[in-house]
Amino acid sequence: MRLFKDAHYPFMTWRRRAYIASAVLIAIGIASIALHGGLKYGVDFTGGTLVQVEFNEQVDAAALRSVVEDAGFAGAAIQGFGGEREYLVRLQTFEEVGGEGEVERMLDALSAAYGEDGYTVLRVEAVGPKVGSELQRKAVLAILMSFVLTLIYLAFRFEWRFGVAAVVATIHDIMITFGFISLMGIEITLGTVAAILTIVGYSLNDTIVVFDRIRENLRKKRKEPYETTLNRSINETLPRTVLTSGTTLVTLLALFIFGGSVIRPFALVLILGVLVGTYSSIFVASPALLEIEEYSRRRAKAQRAQAAGA
Numbered sequence: 001m002r003l004f005k006d007a008h009y010p011f012m013t014w015r016r017r018a019y020i021a022s023a024v025l026i027a028i029g030i031a032s033i034a035l036h037g038g039l040k041y042g043v044d045f046t047g048g049t050l051v052q053v054e055f056n057e058q059v060d061a062a063a064l065r066s067v068v069e070d071a072g073f074a075g076a077a078i079q080g081f082g083g084e085r086e087y088l089v090r091l092q093t094f095e096e097v098g099g100e101g102e103v104e105r106m107l108d109a110l111s112a113a114y115g116e117d118g119y120t121v122l123r124v125e126a127v128g129p130k131v132g133s134e135l136q137r138k139a140v141l142a143i144l145m146s147f148v149l150t151l152i153y154l155a156f157r158f159e160w161r162f163g164v165a166a167v168v169a170t171i172h173d174i175m176i177t178f179g180f181i182s183l184m185g186i187e188i189t190l191g192t193v194a195a196i197l198t199i200v201g202y203s204l205n206d207t208i209v210v211f212d213r214i215r216e217n218l219r220k221k222r223k224e225p226y227e228t229t230l231n232r233s234i235n236e237t238l239p240r241t242v243l244t245s246g247t248t249l250v251t252l253l254a255l256f257i258f259g260g261s262v263i264r265p266f267a268l269v270l271i272l273g274v275l276v277g278t279y280s281s282i283f284v285a286s287p288a289l290l291e292i293e294e295y296s297r298r299r300a301k302a303q304r305a306q307a308a309g310a
Contacts, residue, residue, distance in 0.1 A: 007235040011282055012227045012290060018283035022172060029179010036182055042090070042189035045136050049091040049103060052122040055114060058085050071109035139193045143174070146200050158215055161292045166207050169285035173203045173276045180272050191266045199273030206241060206281040213237050226293050230286050245278045
């Protein structure tokens with residue numbers, strides 16, 4: 001932390017480069033989503049059937065996928081779950097639990113390949129399309145609600161311009177995150193939504209810490225140029241930002257490496273979120289605050305000139 005104790009980095013001078021970098025990342029993400037025909041939703045949102053199977057002997061995931069696809073389930077997702085012999089098979093077709101049909105056909109294929117006594121069905125869960133669409137709506141509402149509540153909180157705690165800048169940074173983070181999810185082919189599940197909401201909270205927390213220091217410095221140095229105050233505030237909070245982000249990343253890397261295939265997508269999205277959230281609190285939120293301040297001053301100056309001319 002001694003490296004950042006007396007930091008004097010001209011972050012506001014670099015903001016235009018940051019704008020270009022952010023625009024490129026967002027454009028890549030939008031292009032990826034467009035090329036893939038939208039985001040890849042999991043069974044939780046699209047409807048389908050989950051079958052958790054435990055084999056008596058270790059089974060290769062690629063071989064299991066081949067067996068399931070040969071049975072006519074080309075869109076099925078095979079995912080390791082828990083132990084090395086346990087898998088989660090996600091069928092895109094919806095079937096009531098306990099009913100005859102698609103699940104039985106898939107289990108017949110497993111019996112032919114591994115023997116009737118070679119595996120045990122641990123659970124079968126069905127998610128209907130109606131439930132899936134309702135979950136999509138509630139997930140979007142949860143994210144929008146977080147924006148509204150954040151804007152209200154920051155407007156009361158600071159000023160309205162701080163709230164707008166924070167929401168701009170958060171939208172920036174979510175857009176980059178969705179682009180990354182599309183590029184990596186990660187499914188949108190309830191776990192992914194939880195990761196996105198966590199990113200929103202983390203990014204806002206980091207932004208509020210910087211904004212709090214900006215507010216303090218604005219009171220102390222009223223005659224100091226606004227851009228100088230922003231730079232100084234970011235540099236003063238830089239040790240805390242680096243320490244918090246670094247320790248969080250260490251934890252998430254441990255989850256990514258040792259958490260298994262079920263936790264890995266969740267951890268991967270959070271790792272990106274921490275990196276993007278740290279970046280946005282410095283290069284998006286504070287510059288957005290500066291742009292709003294400069295726009296307000298130009299508008300006030302124009303109004304005064306108009307009033308004087310009248």
